Amino acid sequence: MPGTNPHDHLASRAEVLWLKEPDPDPRSARYAAADKNRAYRDSPQPANARRPANWISALSGYEEFWRENGRTPRENTRDLATLPAEERRKGGWAGYQRKFEEKLCRYQIIRLDLSPAFEWDPQEHIWQKNFAAYRHHLELTGTPPYLNGADPAEFALARWFNRQLRQLQIGAQPKGRADQIAILLALRSTTGGSNHPC
Incomplete structure (x- = not known):
């Protein structure tokens, strides 16, 4: 039954968005059907x-x-021996979607846009996540994150900000x-954190 698990919910949302506009690409209908009826995996398929x-x-x-x-899933790591083959395959699949975005049908693009796991630009996503976390810390505590060895998350934010500077x-x-970064610097000066080293 649709809506009983996260996949079905995403498939339903993707179908609604896809059907909002005419799509002349016949592939979209096949991807929508496969997404809606994942039973294709276990039965003979056309x-x-x-x-x-x-x-x-x-x-x-x-x-x-x-x-x-x-x-x-990671696509790469400095020590490839620590990257299980299955994880590397999953990560490689995502990299392939990004690289060949122009070859995807509209339904595939919509479905990837809705995916909570997939990012078109993972590095930008991580940067924005760090920016939001740094800003949240600053607004919550009134001080910038410190290179505090006792708190790994705070330490990582302080290092991230130093690299940005x-x-x-x-x-x-x-x-x-x-x-x-200018927004963060302005926030630091208004919260009294400008004199504190990171």
Whole structure:
């Protein structure tokens, strides 16, 4: 029954968004059907349904990994021996979606947009998450995060901000990010945190 699990809820939302506008690409209907009826995975499939069913199955596995681990599958790591093959495959699948976005049908794009696990630009997502966490800490405590060894999360935020300041000083910070760092600097001065070292 739709709506009984997160996947069904996402599939229903994606179908509603997809049906809002005419879509001349016949592939979208096949991907929507595969997403709606995941039973394709366990039963004989018509030839034109295999690829959509495999794609939906891969997306479902990617989202399941995210739900179970609290993070997305890694695509790479400095020590490849620590990256299990299954996780690398899931991460590689996501990288492939980003790389070949223009080849995806509209339903696939909508479904990826709705996925809580998938990000089109993971690095920008992480940067914005750190920005929000730093700002929240500043507004909540009235002081900037310190390089405090007793609190790993605070330590990581302080290091992140110091790296952003270094990039800002050497002119390596993109304008949008530089503007956001300026917001944090202004908040630091209004909360009395400007004299505190990170």
